[in-house]
Each structure stands twice: as C-alpha cells, then as structure tokens.
Amino acid sequence: MQGKPAAGNAQIVDAALERVVDGYVFPDRAAEVDAAIRGRLAVGEYDGLSGPALCETVTAHLQEVCPDKHLRLLWQDEPQSVDPADDDAGRAAFLALLRAESQGIRCVERLDGNVGRIAIRWIADAGEGGRAIGAAMELVAHTRALLLDLRECQGGSPAGAALWCSYFLPDGAVHLNDFYERSTDSIRQYWTTAHLPAPRYPDRPVYVLTSATTFSGGEDVAYTLQALGRAVVVGETTRGGAHLTGRHPVTEHITVTVPTARTVNAVTGTNWEGVGVRPDRAVPAERALEVAYAEARRGPCIAAQGGA
Numbered sequence: 001m002q003g004k005p006a007a008g009n010a011q012i013v014d015a016a017l018e019r020v021v022d023g024y025v026f027p028d029r030a031a032e033v034d035a036a037i038r039g040r041l042a043v044g045e046y047d048g049l050s051g052p053a054l055c056e057t058v059t060a061h062l063q064e065v066c067p068d069k070h071l072r073l074l075w076q077d078e079p080q081s082v083d084p085a086d087d088d089a090g091r092a093a094f095l096a097l098l099r100a101e102s103q104g105i106r107c108v109e110r111l112d113g114n115v116g117r118i119a120i121r122w123i124a125d126a127g128e129g130g131r132a133i134g135a136a137m138e139l140v141a142h143t144r145a146l147l148l149d150l151r152e153c154q155g156g157s158p159a160g161a162a163l164w165c166s167y168f169l170p171d172g173a174v175h176l177n178d179f180y181e182r183s184t185d186s187i188r189q190y191w192t193t194a195h196l197p198a199p200r201y202p203d204r205p206v207y208v209l210t211s212a213t214t215f216s217g218g219e220d221v222a223y224t225l226q227a228l229g230r231a232v233v234v235g236e237t238t239r240g241g242a243h244l245t246g247r248h249p250v251t252e253h254i255t256v257t258v259p260t261a262r263t264v265n266a267v268t269g270t271n272w273e274g275v276g277v278r279p280d281r282a283v284p285a286e287r288a289l290e291v292a293y294a295e296a297r298r299g300p301c302i303a304a305q306g307g308a
Helices: 006-023 027-042 051-065 091-100 126-139 158-166 217-227 285-298
Strands: 072-075 105-111 115-120 145-149 175-181 186-191 206-210 232-235 243-249 254-265
Touching: 006 027, 006 051, 006 254, 027 051, 051 072, 051 254, 091 126, 105 126, 115 126, 115 285, 126 158, 145 285, 158 175, 158 186, 158 217, 175 217, 206 217, 206 285, 217 232, 217 254, 232 285
Parallel strands: 115 145, 145 206, 206 232
Antiparallel strands: 072 254, 105 115, 175 186, 175 254, 243 254
16 A cells, blocks of 8 residues: 655654654653654655655654653554544553453463463453453462463553463552652552452462563563562573654544553663563573473472562
C-alpha cells in the first residue's frame, strides 16, 4: 500500500510530535526529539516515503535522539478509527488481542520430575485476565518447581504483572513498584494482591526464562521477582523497556506510541529502562529451558538477591 505524498507525511509527523511533546514522560527529552525531527522534516527527509517506510524511518530518528524502545511510529494494514472519542490509548485493542490469545498464556504443562512450566506471550490485564492467570496457576499449584517462560513475552499490563508476581509472594503486603505519571504528576503504587483465585506459590523454586526480545511487562515480572530474591532469571539480557505507554492513532494506518509513565522498583529504586534485566544464569535463550529445567530437577535453588 502506498503512503501519502510529502505534504501528508509532514502532517503525520507533526501530529505525532504533538503527542510526544504533550505526553512523553521526560519533557526535556520530548523537546529535544521535537527539535531534531522537525529539523529533518524541514529539509524534506520524509518526502515521498510510503507509510511503512515513514514509520520505520521516523522511529529510527526518534530513538536516535531518545533511545526509548517504546517511542515509535507503527504501521498497521488494518484501518483504525481516528475519532478522538475512540482514542483510549490503545486499551480496547490490547484487550481484544488478549481475548484472541488466551489472555497471553501460550502453554501450561507439567514436565517430568513434577516441574511446572507456564509460557506467557503477553501480560494480561488483571481484571479481564485474572481468571485465566488463576487457572494457569491452579494447574501448577502442586509442582515442586516452576519455570515461568517469558522468552516470547512482548509486554502488557502493569497491574497484570503485579498479579503474576503476587502468586510468588506470601501475602498482600509486598510493595512491588511505583509508576510516576507525567500527565497527573502523580505516583501509583503497585502491591501484591491480597486475595487470589488460585493458591499462592510462595515456597518453591521459581525460574524465569528470558531472551533478548523479552520486553516491557515481561521484563517487569522478571525484574520484580529477581529484585525481591524470589526467582532465578535464566537466559539472555532482556530488551530494556520500562515505561508505561499510550498508543494514539495519527491516521487510519499509523499509530504513535508515547511513554507517559516510568517505573520505580520498590527494592532497587530504579528500573530496567535501556539496560534490560540481566540474568542470574546467562545462557542463550534457546538453552534457557534446558538449563533451568535441569537445575529445577536437581533440587531447591537459592534465588539471587537483587541481581537485576
């Protein structure tokens, strides 16, 4: 599909930059991005680019100035509404995706030796996804160790990440992290959930499997459990995106994603933005399951303390 002509591209980039300037969690960086991209716009660097090429090029330039992997222009073939009344920062589309993908849970299984494995593609919303998360945890409730496989996890809900973490901690009194929201200049705290629909898993070994593509909400779960000394992370350093992000339509086919809040872990006082979650057992992603499973079968592990 062909993109818009140069004038259309200028309008698209301008609209995207307005969203960045108004919403990006660090206003000073937003101003730097705005100046740099408008400089490129003024000399015609985006003239004649098709829609997908425009998104790819602008995203590269955005991240050249501000290396935030959540800051992007995205192309999608299916048209979307551009009515302001329908702009919910991408929440409705995300919930629909989760419904179509079993609330992000790809696989639940019991391996030989009574070791459980849950593979997660997306971190579900705690409200709509709570029952599915509980069902997965019910199925592994009596295993001797658990492998939480986040190697293909692409992100998701902070509240859902807190819900997953709640199953591995003793009660509802553990402070997990805070999110600073620029638009309201406020902080939202996340704590473990007091009441869960399935048994907790607080006293047995947990291994979190990661890859270089594990991102955002998946990193939240890995980082939080590692920082609390509740899990051993096995695999590769993750991608490094710690900002809560809104998605806003610019055209029927182009969306700008704008990080609007930042995470502050209750233990470390920082997060994984730009650096990723560093594994306790560094191995290629394709060997993470083999290594973690072998260790889980040998006996109890001692979780690393704050190794992120």
